[in-house]
Amino acid sequence: SAVISQKPSRDICQRGTSLTIQCQVDSQVTMMFWYRQQPGQSLTLIATANQGSEATYESGFVIDKFPISRPNLTFSTLTVSNMSPEDSSIYLCSALGDSYEQYFGPGTRLTVT
Amino acid sequence: AQSVTQLGSHVSVSEGALVLLRCNYSSSVPPYLFWYVQYPNQGLQLLLKYTTGATLVKGINGFEAEFKKSETSFHLTKPSAHMSDAAEYFCAVSAGYNQGGKLIFGQGTELSVKP
Numbered sequence: 001s002a003v004i005s006q007k008p009s010r011d012i013c014q015r016g017t018s019l020t021i022q023c024q025v026d027s028q029v030t031m032m033f034w035y036r037q038q039p040g041q042s043l044t045l046i047a048t049a050n051q052g053s054e055a056t057y058e059s060g061f062v063i064d065k066f067p068i069s070r071p072n073l074t075f076s077t078l079t080v081s082n083m084s085p086e087d088s089s090i091y092l093c094s095a096l097g098d099s100y101e102q103y104f105g106p107g108t109r110l111t112v113t
Numbered sequence: 114a115q116s117v118t119q120l121g122s123h124v125s126v127s128e129g130a131l132v133l134l135r136c137n138y139s140s141s142v143p144p145y146l147f148w149y150v151q152y153p154n155q156g157l158q159l160l161l162k163y164t165t166g167a168t169l170v171k172g173i174n175g176f177e178a179e180f181k182k183s184e185t186s187f188h189l190t191k192p193s194a195h196m197s198d199a200a201e202y203f204c205a206v207s208a209g210y211n212q213g214g215k216l217i218f219g220q221g222t223e224l225s226v227k228p
Contacts (some may be wrong), residue, residue: 001159004156031213031214032214033214033215039222041220042203042218042219042220042221043157043203043218045215045216048213048214050214056213057137092156092157094157096214099145099162099164099201100145100164100207100209100210100214101145101147101159101162101207102159102214102216103159104157104158105156106155106156107155107156109154
């Protein structure tokens with residue numbers, strides 16, 4: 001299994017600003033993922049992040065709004081750009097395990113005012 | 114394409130009673146199936162997984178699930194509920210590398226445990 005940490009754990013931001021969320025894995029992994037979870041709802045995949053290539057975004061998510069970096073096999077960042085109150089949510093990162101399971105970080109709770 | 118349906122968004126049981134959370138999936142390829150638990154203000158924790166082999170899989174905290182291909186189901190059970198089991202539970206399916214390792218999640222079932 002993998003242990004994943006995220007920073008910050010929570011933040012309150014003003015509309016129009018950007019926030020970068022960091023995700024650190026305790027071992028090397030090929031694939032990492034970023035999800036959004038709105039209160040009381042399930043997870044929605046934002047993008048898949050592979051080291052050495054551009055992230056692959058799901059329908060409804062674009063790179064200009066959610067730029068992702070994956071500089072090495074243990075680290076990734078997600079930026080939420082030009083934020084609006086609709087971006088208030090929990091953002092989770094995960095790493096792919098050996099049997100296609102994913103291991104999740106504790107999440108970043110974002111409130112946009 | 115793959116999909117997951119969790120029957121019942123809220124399930125309430127008494128402490129000591131059987132827990133049964135239902136999950137049905139759709140997959141065009143042999144599925145990898147997972148159950149996750151999410152406690153308030155925390156991330157998701159893997160409870161158990163089915164990849165290949167034995168169809169009855171045991172997980173952490175006394176939970177188990179049975180893969181039934183003919184019924185396209187992967188229901189989660191626990192013989193005796195404990196107060197600490199109160200949480201949100203998610204069923205998920207993966208097609209493995211056929212779909213880039215992505216997980217498709219159900220809508221979740223909130224389990225309440227009454228004393």
